[in-house]
Amino acid sequence: MARTASLSGFPEWLPEERLVELHVLDTLRRTFELHGFSSIETRAVETVGQLLRKGEIDKEVYGLSRLQDDEGDAAAKSDPHALALHFDLTVPFARYVVENAGYLAFPFRRYQIQKVWRGERPQEGRAREFTQADIDVVGDGELPFRYDVEIALVIAEALNALPIPDFLLRINNRKLAEGFYTGIGLTDTAGVLRSIDKLEKVGPAKVAELLKEELGATDEQAQAALKLAGIRTMDTSFVGQVRALGVTNELLEEGLNELEQVIAAAVQRAPGRVVADLSIARGLDYYTGTVVETVLVGHEQLGSICSGGRYDALATKGNRKFPGVGLSIGVTRLVSRILSQDLAKATRSVPTAxxxxxxxxxxxxxxxxxxxxxxxxxxxxxxxxxxxxxxxxxxxxxxxxxxxxxxxxxxxxxxxxxxxxxxxxxxxxxxxxxxxxxxxxxxxxxxxx
Amino acid sequence: MARTASLSGFPEWLPEERLVELHVLDTLRRTFELHGFSSIETRAVETVGQLLRKGEIDKEVYGLSRLQDDEGDAAAKSDPHALALHFDLTVPFARYVVENAGYLAFPFRRYQIQKVWRGERPQEGRAREFTQADIDVVGDGELPFRYDVEIALVIAEALNALPIPDFLLRINNRKLAEGFYTGIGLTDTAGVLRSIDKLEKVGPAKVAELLKEELGATDEQAQAALKLAGIRTMDTSFVGQVRALGVTNELLEEGLNELEQVIAAAVQRAPGRVVADLSIARGLDYYTGTVVETVLVGHEQLGSICSGGRYDALATKGNRKFPGVGLSIGVTRLVSRILSQDLAKATRSVPTAxxxxxxxxxxxxxxxxxxxxxxxxxxxxxxxxxxxxxxxxxxxxxxxxxxxxxxxxxxxxxxxxxxxxxxxxxxxxxxxxxxxxxxxxxxxxxxxx
Structure with a gap:
């Protein structure tokens, strides 16, 4: 076990390790289908224009070119029609929904389990080729908030069925955070989120500094933002704690109400698996409400094993909007950890009885x-x-x-x-x-x- | 159905079409596992040096380069360490076996169901991204011939379980053909095979011309080679027909004996599914014995839906050889045909009951x-x-x-x-x-x- 991959960042499993991965994949598929999610796959390849539409250049995209093609590649790289490997399953799914809107019944529920590629520096928990398992529900025009609640519960059930240690979904809401920042007079809410996103890495003092230096926040504003980010409750008591900070804002109220619904349902249906964690920001721009990260308890340094949230405008077709909510499980990250720490084992090494x-x-x-x-x-x-x-x-x-x-x-x-x-x-x-x-x-x- | 892919050569299925594909994949997996084949996956990416080792440049390989990498790509292309997408599952499997030989129990039986990529001109039955389902048995040093028989039977059983029209495995043996050519004095047996491979495309007159012009065959030799290629029997009577051509050669005898074993077993265990077809050549150089192509009856113009054979030296590690025999099903080709001709349908469009x-x-x-x-x-x-x-x-x-x-x-x-x-x-x-x-x-x- 834990052999070194012959190509760094491209893990391959031995047959008995693959049995563990297959078990994880089969368990996820079964749970998703029991909840009525349809399987789809999208091509591994997107146009560069599509991939970079949301400014996701930081994902280290792999471009493609035919070996026998004599034309210069430097040109191809800046060509939005050039082909590249997808780096996640959300952007391709958004394209798929727009292209096939006439053939789909909305709200459309799909799961998608595929490999994705990112040319980042490999390290434990971060490969260059890895498998993601995504579920999303996408509406045509509107999507009831209830799906945010449902999707968190489905994922908790799916993770619960896997041979992994305890996990904790850390959930926040962008409306809550943005409404709060606006309420205390910080208008560059995206900027504040970016700084708060660094909290675990650099600590509160450094974040306060960033807020003051880069966004012109007063000391009071910076401290208020940090106080919000410090709130973490396993039940809905976060609502009272936020209110006690004395900020009033319409968007804040909407966010509080949404997050309260998610946490209230989770307390009942997935007790101990969910925490309202107001420090969660998620770097990606397209989230507009619920945001989720997930840690394996005792393996926090592995990073999030399941992330996602609500996006209201990722997919659009003319005036038509397709709002959605979805979560993505890092299957390879999970399986790597299961294997490297011998957390699960196959009863035999071959299918043969x-x-x-x-x-x-x-x-x-x-x-x-x-x-x-x-x-x-x-x-x-x-x-x-x-x-x-x-x-x-x-x-x-x-x-x-x-x-x-x-x-x-x-x-x-x-x-x-x-x-x-x-x-x-x-x-x-x-x-x-x-x-x-x-x-x-x-x-x-x-x-x- | 049969919508146009938004990127030519990269098909994507609607959810109800994907259900048909999933059924095909599940059925293959179940059959393979019932016969004791272990699942493995290899990375999508190989080094260019590995991919082109067998001179497979004609497969139109897709090279990879990081979009943000400023270095010239022209250099990377000629660099054997540069990365490219695999174009089949046999070459990566051979590498996997050599790398992991110390961890595998031989004869090693594996199935592998993954996407592969070829930058060829797309047409019906030929996509640029498609799924293959391979089974192989690989030995350490030697591999009993019986596995050639077994693998043909497993594939016939697997195809038989799919919602597809009648199919026919067309089987030949390289030893038989090469022994025969040597026996009639044509020593460039690879050259003869290449010409015979063109038989269906250009017809016997043109092939005779090629044999004479390019390989210096006499008219008698060319006619003898064509007579051999004309033999096609649903039972073992091909043996008598070959003997009647009056050529004696040790390798020919070995090939006759091997092919006879395969056909005799198939007549009993997969009646009507297998034909001894002495025109089958298979272009790839690495086959050394049994060779197989498969047609869907009534859909012959679709091309082979399952091909492969015996290879004695694809994988080597120093003096150690890993001979193998395997077959590869073109899943996307099959599923495209099932969908475009409405050959099978899902009972409902979603998993939800x-x-x-x-x-x-x-x-x-x-x-x-x-x-x-x-x-x-x-x-x-x-x-x-x-x-x-x-x-x-x-x-x-x-x-x-x-x-x-x-x-x-x-x-x-x-x-x-x-x-x-x-x-x-x-x-x-x-x-x-x-x-x-x-x-x-x-x-x-x-x-x-």
Whole structure:
């Protein structure tokens, strides 16, 4: 485990590690589909113009060019029609919604699990190629706020089903923050958010300095902004704490009301999983209400494992607006951590439950018949390729992690051996089935999480 | 359906089309795992040096460069360490095997389902971004021939489980062909294969001309090579037909014996699905024995939907060789055809089985409780976001393709309505379950294939 990738930032898993990743992906898919989200995929490639529309140049986009193309690439780079790999699934999804609006039923609920690429400096928790799992609900013209509540609950349920340590969704609301800043007389609210976003990295003293130097805030204004950012409650008591700061503003009230709804629902339906954290800013410009980051408790330095929020104008088509709310899980970041810290394990290393041995070289056909009968009942089965000594065939199964070995003697008598216990019993290929826990590979949390 | 992709060669599916693709992917995965193949994924990116190692420059590779990188790209292109997108899954798999040989149990069986990219001119059945599903078995040092037989049978079983028209695996053997050419005195066997590969495109007269002009074949030699390529039998009678051509050669005998084994097993286990077709050449240099192409009967102009074969030296590590045999299904090519010709359909357009309506705006929490109970039994359920008139909520479900609508009145009495039949019955959220065929979206072949 934890081998070094042969290309830095491009992790690849061994087969038994991939089983853990597949379990994570299958669990997310199942949860999303149970909540009525439809699967879509978008192409890996967008035009540079589309990708940079929101000024996201800081994502270190990978441009594409055909190796055999003789034309200069310097030109292609500044060409908005040039192709590049997507760096997230939100921007491509917005394009997809606009292009296919005539074919979709709104509010449109989709999940999307795909690889994305960012040419950033690799480090633990940050790869250059990684998988994201996104859910979004997008409306045509308007989208009830209730979906903000719902999407937080769906994500809490999805994360809860994974073999990971405790997690905490840290939720804030842009309207609340922006309304508050306006209320205390700081009009460059985006600027204030950018400074507050640095709070965890540089600390309150430095942020106060930034607010004063870069945005012309008074000491009082800076302290008020920091006081707001210091509020953190597991229930709706943040509302009282904000009101106690004595600022009145219409947008602030709207934001308080929205965040209160999210937290009230979460206290009831996902207790202990959600905190109102008024320091959460999210760097991206397109969020307009609810904003979310998620930490793995005890692994905070890993960064957010699930982020997102409400955006009211990411996707537009002429006068038509498609407001949405969505969250994105960093699957590779999670799986890397599960693997590097042995948080979960597959019960065996291959899908195979049974190896059918060969009695002699002519018995391959008969062995295939046995295998076909087992497979017809969902039992993953391999057939040995050579009639080696049984001891060698058993060793082969053991080495591959296959729990059962099947024998058929010259008289057509069948036996199956559990090579873990050594127990060997008569068996009928038409009816024999392993115990439920041996039928499929299962992935279980280590250490009882 | 069959909308035009907004970027030529980069198809994207609507949610109900994606359900068909998911069904194809799930079916392949299930079949592969039942036969003991392990899932792996490799990074989308390889070094240019790795990709072009086998001279595969004709695949129109997409090179990568960071948009913000100021260095010249012309240099990067000729740099073997430069990055590019993989154009198939075989070359990356060979690298993966060599890199991870110490962690794998051989013979190693893997399946790999991923996107690949080729900058070729898009046309029906040929996209620039498409999904392949590969299975391979790779040995350490040696790999019994029996795996060639097995892999053909696994693929026939996998394709057979898909909602597609009849298909036919056309199988040949390089040893047979090369032995025969050597036996008739044509020593540039690779050259002969290249000419024979053009048979379907340019016809026998033109191929004879090529053999004579480019390879110095006599008219007799050219006619003998064409006679071999003309042999096509659904059983092992090709052996007699080849022998009747009166050529003797050791390699030819070996190839005849191998192909006979594959066809004999297929006649028994996949009747009507396999043909010995001695015109099959496969352009790629690395095949050394069995070679396979697959046509959809009645859709031959689509090209091969599944190709591959035996390679004895694709992966090497010093003196260590990793021979393998594998086949690759063109998933996007298949799915495009299924969709464009309406060969299969999803039973509904969303995963959701039930919409829980709202009686009034305060009933959202109670509705979520009902939904949670249904989901706990695997029933995909959504909750309405607004307490609109019931007619409007029913219309919403209908528009999204959700078959059942759930009502809870002020007294807590539950009813569920099948909006297709109009039937409405009392129901208990703790026990009600839809009919088996309505529980999940199913994808079924249209026209009884």
């Amino acid at each position: 049974v190896l059918v041995t060969l009695n002699n070289d002519d018995s391959w056909g008969a062995a295939q018949d046995v295998a076909a009968q087992l497979r017809s009942r969902g039992i993953a089965t391999e057939v040995a390729a050579k009639a080696e000594k049984f001891g060698k065939q058993i060793k082969f199964a053991d080495r591959r992690g296959i729990p059962f070995v099947w024998f058929t003697d010259d008289d057509g008598k069948h036996q199956v051996k559990d090579i873990r216990s050594g127990e060997q019993v008569d068996a009928d290929p038409a009816t024999w089935t392993p115990a439920e826990e041996d039928l499929h590979v299962r992935v279980t949390a280590v250490g009882g999480n | 039930v919409l829980v309506t709202l009686n009034n705006d305060d009933s959202w929490g109670a509705a979520q409780d009902v939904a949670a109970q249904l989901r706990s039994r695997g029933i995909a359920t959504e909750v309405a976001a607004k307490a609109e008139k019931f007619g409007k909520q029913i219309k919403f479900a209908d528009r999204r393709g959700i078959p059942f609508v759930w009502f809870t009145d002020d007294d807590g009495k539950h009813q569920v309505k099948d909006i297709r039949s109009g039937e409405q019955v009392d129901a208990d959220p703790a026990t009600w379950t839809p009919a088996e065929e309505d529980l999940h979206v199913r994808v079924t072949a249209v026209g009884g294939n």
